Amino acid sequence: MTFNILISDPLSEEGIYPLRQSAELNIVIDTTNTPEELVSKIGDFDALLVRSQTQVTRELIEKATNLKMIGRAGVGVDNIDLDAATEHGIIVVNAPDGNTNSAAEHTMAMLMSLARKIPQAFNSLKNQQWDRKSFIGVELKNKTLGIVGLGRIGAEVAHRAKGQRMNVIAYDPFLTEEKAKKLGIDFGSVEDVLKVSDFITVHTPLLKETRHLINKKAFEMMKDGVRIINCARGGIIDEDALYDAIVSKKVAGAALDVFEEEPFVDHKLLTLPEVIATPHLGASTIEAQESVAVDVSVDVVNFFNGGAVQNPVNLPSVSKEVLAKIAPFFDLAEKLGVFLSRLQNDVIEEITIHYAGDLANFDVRPLTRNTVKGLLKRNLGTHVNDVNAKLLADRFGIKINEHKTTTTKGFLNMITVEVATAKGTKRVAGTLLNGLGPRIVKIDNYVVDIVPEGHLLFIKHLDQPGAIGRVGTLLADEHINIATMQVGRSAAGGDAIMLLKVDNHVEHTEVTRLKELSDIYDVEVIDL
Ligand SMILES: NC(=O)c1ccc[n+]([C@@H]2O[C@H](COP(=O)([O-])OP(=O)(O)OC[C@H]3O[C@@H](n4cnc5c(N)ncnc54)[C@H](O)[C@@H]3O)[C@@H](O)[C@H]2O)c1
Numbered sequence: 001m002t003f004n005i006l007i008s009d010p011l012s013e014e015g016i017y018p019l020r021q022s023a024e025l026n027i028v029i030d031t032t033n034t035p036e037e038l039v040s041k042i043g044d045f046d047a048l049l050v051r052s053q054t055q056v057t058r059e060l061i062e063k064a065t066n067l068k069m070i071g072r073a074g075v076g077v078d079n080i081d082l083d084a085a086t087e088h089g090i091i092v093v094n095a096p097d098g099n100t101n102s103a104a105e106h107t108m109a110m111l112m113s114l115a116r117k118i119p120q121a122f123n124s125l126k127n128q129q130w131d132r133k134s135f136i137g138v139e140l141k142n143k144t145l146g147i148v149g150l151g152r153i154g155a156e157v158a159h160r161a162k163g164q165r166m167n168v169i170a171y172d173p174f175l176t177e178e179k180a181k182k183l184g185i186d187f188g189s190v191e192d193v194l195k196v197s198d199f200i201t202v203h204t205p206l207l208k209e210t211r212h213l214i215n216k217k218a219f220e221m222m223k224d225g226v227r228i229i230n231c232a233r234g235g236i237i238d239e240d241a242l243y244d245a246i247v248s249k250k251v252a253g254a255a256l257d258v259f260e261e262e263p264f265v266d267h268k269l270l271t272l273p274e275v276i277a278t279p280h281l282g283a284s285t286i287e288a289q290e291s292v293a294v295d296v297s298v299d300v301v302n303f304f305n306g307g308a309v310q311n312p313v314n315l316p317s318v319s320k321e322v323l324a325k326i327a328p329f330f331d332l333a334e335k336l337g338v339f340l341s342r343l344q345n346d347v348i349e350e351i352t353i354h355y356a357g358d359l360a361n362f363d364v365r366p367l368t369r370n371t372v373k374g375l376l377k378r379n380l381g382t383h384v385n386d387v388n389a390k391l392l393a394d395r396f397g398i399k400i401n402e403h404k405t406t407t408t409k410g411f412l413n414m415i416t417v418e419v420a421t422a423k424g425t426k427r428v429a430g431t432l433l434n435g436l437g438p439r440i441v442k443i444d445n446y447v448v449d450i451v452p453e454g455h456l457l458f459i460k461h462l463d464q465p466g467a468i469g470r471v472g473t474l475l476a477d478e479h480i481n482i483a484t485m486q487v488g489r490s491a492a493g494g495d496a497i498m499l500l501k502v503d504n505h506v507e508h509t510e511v512t513r514l515k516e517l518s519d520i521y522d523v524e525v526i527d528l
């Protein structure tokens, strides 16, 4: 099978080498599309790879009928409508580490250029002026750098600023005193950072909470003559408020790599001599571009080969080590969900998944998603996948619970899936037998031992002589060969079950005939 991959922003050719190596991927590089052209062709593609330029809007996603994956060669995913991607079951991956160093170095370059007015002085020289008095700068040594957002890039900037013998103070909702101490910096509230800093640099993502985080009120709190750097995202700083603060001399200068609207050719902030700027170049180094392109390319190759991705944005990410432990259970978890969905026909109100044994020591959320996917598949078919399974369950008002216990009876690991409906609870349990693979070991209170694959017939009947024989005879009449059979009963002469593995899919007409046999209550066909 061939998958079509569209690369719609320039990516490093060396970085996409893993894609080129993969025989089943057909790579199309087309970085010149207008948004309308992209909408008209996106239906042909299975994956779309972008940087920050292509706007992956809801409208585009709705036209992307074959799209399974969006790869962002970089960190920020604010150019991708994540909600729309998740709703459509499209996995979004990014490359969060590949450009950290370049972005931190660019921030330092901007900080120093701002302090020493290097771009302005260079411009003056280019205009044939030997002017030394207009470009008096300030030193960094002993000045305070305030960092808002101490994630990957913020922390790297802190290290480098310490190297310049600056005092550093940072605010980040996840910054602890211990981490601050380790970095040799101070920590405080946003207000503290704004009030004491000579330079302020922002390194948060652009979120609802961070949009215009640096606004008129924030500028009022700052020291007179403060200098501002933004190499994170346009929109974190309110550009109108920044303009006013520079004109009023509250702010001595600003270094901007990112803007509220990109790209542009004219910007009112660039009319101010105190402002220096680059056109979103933070990640534009040979090293960063190669690194982010390799990271997303590897995830694309893994994904289309059925493997796990390393940097999912709209799925919980688990470490390689945990993935290695839980991956063998993926298939079993989904099959338990599919199996259970066939055992009941009522509206599911609650799904509870019990993880017992060694499995309980790990992050099992990916297994829960697979189970939910299996359960919802009966009604939603291919519309449900790992990405949207939980979202769809939420939307249907289905509550999902996970229970873990390290103690288990008999088996090293066991997954028990339980669904609650208005009519009661149904459950099925499975395990992975060492060296033998997956088994379904319990259906409600009946103990069974069945390999969850192929064509199964689940029959509820009354434990009476002849019931099993009648089923066998009818299936023989229909030329359906029984491979294995298990029976169980609650009590002699009471409710009983048969679980048959047969060689072919059992058709609806045959199910109707089976249901007409005496002592047979119910028949379900389960194809796994
Ligand atoms: N200019 C460029 O070319 C370029 C390159 C790379 C990254 N970036 C941007 O830089 C930013 C940081 O990237 P990163 O890799 O360090 O991300 P990150 O996720 O490692 O760090 C972001 C930090 O911001 C913090 N944060 C979130 N909300 C906050 C708030 N309200 N106040 C303070 N802190 C808050 C988070 O807790 C996190 O620690 C992102 O916006 C990213 O898109 C820009």
Ligand SMILES: O=C(O)CC[C@@H](O)C(=O)O
Residues within 6 Å of the ligand: 051, 052, 053, 073, 074, 075, 076, 077, 099, 280, 282, 283, 284
């Ligand atoms: O693609 C780029 O060059 C910008 C990347 C950067 O903004 C990011 O968020 O990773």
